[in-house]
Amino acid sequence: MRVFSRLTMLAALAVVALAACAAAAQVPTGHWQSPASGTYTNPALGGAEFYLNIDVANDGSFRGVWGRYFCTAYPGAYGISMYSCTQTGAERVSGRFAPGGTGTIVLDKLGRSAFTWTAPRAGELAIDLPKTWQGDEQILYRARMTRDGKIKPAAAPGAEGPVLSAVALYRAFKQDETAALARYRGQTLELEGLRGALIELSSGGAAIHIPDGFTARALVLMFADLNEVRDIPEGAKFRFKCTVESFDYQYVHMENCSVVR
Numbered sequence: 001m002r003v004f005s006r007l008t009m010l011a012a013l014a015v016v017a018l019a020a021c022a023a024a025a026q027v028p029t030g031h032w033q034s035p036a037s038g039t040y041t042n043p044a045l046g047g048a049e050f051y052l053n054i055d056v057a058n059d060g061s062f063r064g065v066w067g068r069y070f071c072t073a074y075p076g077a078y079g080i081s082m083y084s085c086t087q088t089g090a091e092r093v094s095g096r097f098a099p100g101g102t103g104t105i106v107l108d109k110l111g112r113s114a115f116t117w118t119a120p121r122a123g124e125l126a127i128d129l130p131k132t133w134q135g136d137e138q139i140l141y142r143a144r145m146t147r148d149g150k151i152k153p154a155a156a157p158g159a160e161g162p163v164l165s166a167v168a169l170y171r172a173f174k175q176d177e178t179a180a181l182a183r184y185r186g187q188t189l190e191l192e193g194l195r196g197a198l199i200e201l202s203s204g205g206a207a208i209h210i211p212d213g214f215t216a217r218a219l220v221l222m223f224a225d226l227n228e229v230r231d232i233p234e235g236a237k238f239r240f241k242c243t244v245e246s247f248d249y250q251y252v253h254m255e256n257c258s259v260v261r
Contacts, residue, residue, distance in 0.1 A: 026099035027060040028117070028125050033149035036087045038069070051087040052127065052143040060097040065090040066107050068140070105129070110140065120235065123147060164237070166193030166210045170218035173247045184244040190260055192239045193219065195232050206230075208257075221257040228259055 034051045054064030069085040095105035097117060105127070106112045113133040118126045129141040144151060163171075169191060173180040196209035196216055206226040210219035221242055223229050232238050242254035 027056065027097040028119065029056045029058055029060075031055050031147060032125050032145040033147070034087070034143050034145050035149050035151050038085050038151075048131075048141050049085070050140045050143050052093065052145055053149070054093065054145075056097060060099075060103070061095070062097065063092075063094045066093040066143075067091065103127075107140075110134070124151070164192050164194070166191040166219055167212045169244075170210075170212050170215075170252055173252055174250075177247050181247060185246070186244065188241060188243045188256070190239065190241045192237060195229075195234055195236050195238060198229065198232075198234070200226055208232075217251050219252045219254060221254050223257045223259075232259070 031054075033053045034049075036051070038049070049069055051067035051069060052064065053066075054062045056062040067087050067089040070088045071085040073084075091108040093105065093107050095103060095115075097103045101116050101118060103115050103117055104112065105115050111134075113129045115127050115129045117128070120126050123146055125145045127143045127145075131141050133141065169180075169184070169189070172184075193210035196211045198209075199207040201207060203224075204226060205222065205224045206229050208221045208223065208229060209217045210221065212218035221240060239260035240257055241260055242257040245253045245255045247253070
């Protein structure tokens with residue numbers, strides 16, 4: 001009976017140990033760091049980002065520094081301002097990641113908040129705080145990190161599969177702008193591409209960038225209604241129908257866009 005009890009206890013301890021190991025494996029351990037600088041087309045994104053440089057222990061606890069981004073604006077294409085942001089300041093930060101995508105964070109001089117975390121791509125970590133965690137002042141609610149502080153561009157579509165039709169159109173313009181304009185200008189095309197940056201427009205619409213590998217802005221799609229595209233996650237593949245307008249600033253500008261469901 002004693003032997004049986006000891007075996008039962010050992011088995012129970014083994015189960016607890018395995019569960020603890022599994023829980024630890026579900027948190028993003030090691031070193032993580034936000035980029036020291038970045039460029040945005042949406043000023044709300046620039047104001048929402050904050051800088052993190054942290055080390056995460058096996059139990060999910062972390063310590064490090066946090067900072068803000070200082071942004072300056074300059075004019076871009078079609079009257080859309082660009083915002084160049086650089087990390088500034090360094091205050092202490094601590095907290096804990098929990099398995100399942102939740103956690104808590106303490107930012108010196110700002111306070112404590114719950115957060116959610118995800119891994120958008122391999123080697124990337126995203127932390128989101130509630131937008132209203134500082135009351136009505138909706139700033140400092142998200143951080144994006146990699147191991148070395150450099151956000152990796154998406155791989156070229158042709159490297160892992162067939163070239164998407166949106167990318168094929170862009171490459172046709174890059175190869176021979178005059179011939180492509182003669183063939184496609186004014187044409188309404190149904191294409192497939194990856195959703196890049198989304199810019200909310202004052203008119204209630206949205207502009208979406210479609211990337212081609214390291215080129216973040218190969219096509220620019222103009223949608224009249226932001227709600228039509230709001231729920232398409234960044235990096236997702238989707239189908240759309242647009243009219244080809246022009247090829248300026250080295251990207252294809254497309255109007256009257258709609259999502260093909």
